[in-house]
């Protein structure tokens with residue numbers, strides 16, 4: 121099995137966005153420690169819109185200099201030591217600004233597809249360029265911010281022009297629509313890898329793009345009751361390391377607590393408890409790839425422990441790899 125531990129590298133996007141140090145730098149330092157100790161590498165989807173904004177506003181607000189330096193140096197270090205840096209777009213940065221005290225984040229255009237074609241072309245090429253310049257490596261894999269990659273026909277041409285050929289945003293049976301979010305992966309095939317053309321959730325054997333979906337798991341409501349209760353009972357172990365709060369996703373929490381839901385396999389918080397079980401299920405299905413998602417900001421002491429155990433138990437039996445290692449053309 122090829123195992124990809126993938127992280128969306130970003131702060132929070134609600135009113136309380138948290139700090140760069142607590143949401144990104146310090147939890148990622150823990151990941152670097154695990155990687156070094158066990159000689160494995162991880163994939164990071166870097167929210168490069170934030171880097172662009174930091175670069176723009178640090179000229180006016182010198183206190184941002186520290187954040188800009190910390191992020192760009194950590195991303196460079198990750199890349200130089202063999203971790204994979206790939207493209208993660210949260211285009212709401214286009215409408216957001218720093219007021220001298222905090223980021224004022226405007227999410228009315230949360231999805232890339234909320235922008236027009238010319239704007240999309242500009243955003244994708246500018247955001248990709250930042251990462252290419254930081255890493256000097258080929259950026260060819262995408263993960264959509266908030267999984268919102270549809271309708272993909274609005275992005276397809278620009279992705280081709282920018283040599284983005286691999287996507288890792290889909291998780292099977294995922295479905296959520298609200299004011300800001302929109303994704304529907306209920307048509308995705310039960311496969312570890314497939315090709316697509318107009319919709320990453322629809323297989324097309326002749327498609328130009330490859331989808332390496334995030335592995336999915338079906339959770340009972342009981343699992344989330346446990347997750348929320350543990351967080352209250354033992355915050356030291358189960359509280360997220362990031363110091364912000366997630367943006368509102370109306371009805372989402374209620375859905376998790378009242379019905380069976382399909383979720384991405386994740387290393388965030390209590391989800392890391394299910395890594396071994398998910399691997400066993402995928403092995404039974406003869407899948408060749410297991411992709412787990414995570415966010416430095418949403419890791420907890422518990423999930424870091426669980427991830428380390430998972431790596432330790434499986435590094436001899438399976439291949440911990442990255443998108444660049446498996447699909448890179450260099």
Ligand SMILES: [Zn+2]
Nearest residue numbers: 128130265266
């Ligand atoms: Zn994100």
